[in-house]
Amino acid sequence: MITLFPEMFTALSRHGVSGRALNKGLYKINLTNPRSFTTDIHNSVDDRPYGGGPGMLMMYQPLKKAVEKIRSNISGSSYIVYLSPQGKSVTQDKLTQLTKNKNLILVCGRYEGIDERFIEAIVDEEISVGDFVVSGGELPAMMLMDGIIRLLPKALGHSLSAKEDSFVDGLLDCPHYTRPAEVDGMKVPDILLQGNHAKINDWRQEKKIKQTRLKRPDLYEIYISDK
DSSP, X not given: OBOSOGGGGHHHHHSHHHHHHHHTTSOOOOOBOGGGGOOSTTOOOEEOOTTOOSSOEEOHHXXXXXXXXXXXXXXXXXXXXXXXXXXXXXXXXXXXXXXXXXXXXXXXXXXXXXXXXXXXXXOSEEEESSSSOOSOSHHHHHHHHHHHHTTSTTSSSSTTTGGGSTTTTSSOOOOOOOSSSEETTEEOOGGGGSOOHHHHHHHHHHHHHHHHHHHOHHHHHHHHHTO
């Protein structure tokens, strides 16, 4: 991870699924600050863009040296992802693909972005978490990491949890209910109380299709076209 704010990743490493997975040794995280590779007295990692315009850009050299430092401390190849609003939107399939990389280097930009030459020469892929802009790449990186980590074997409490998530089969998940069986006049569907697992599975599949058709017609059209 290349970031100007490594302390932000404390939440990821201490809490929830990602925290437990780290404690189990299912993944490792290395936080590298490009300020460690600057040469001036102010530890500058940004400068004004050529051609004018608002804001500042992260410079090429500190980022490149950060990548070189990381690569010197790992074995095998690495895959570099830059979290960027110009990247392709992340999908569940993309998360699955990323789990196949032994070493992922996530680059978190700040300011108005980073020098384009770094993207062209060093970045393997740009990924976006949505069509909106935030102040830096740290939060998108944490979202990406959490999505990847939960796909790792033994990361979740139940082996089927990740396989039944929304988007895994191109559909949204079905509705879920827990105790009590009735609350504020609303009852759990009878079929879920009867213990017939074959019928329950059929009901869940039917509801997944219905949920997707109502809430994400774009996904539903893709699902139907693949049939």
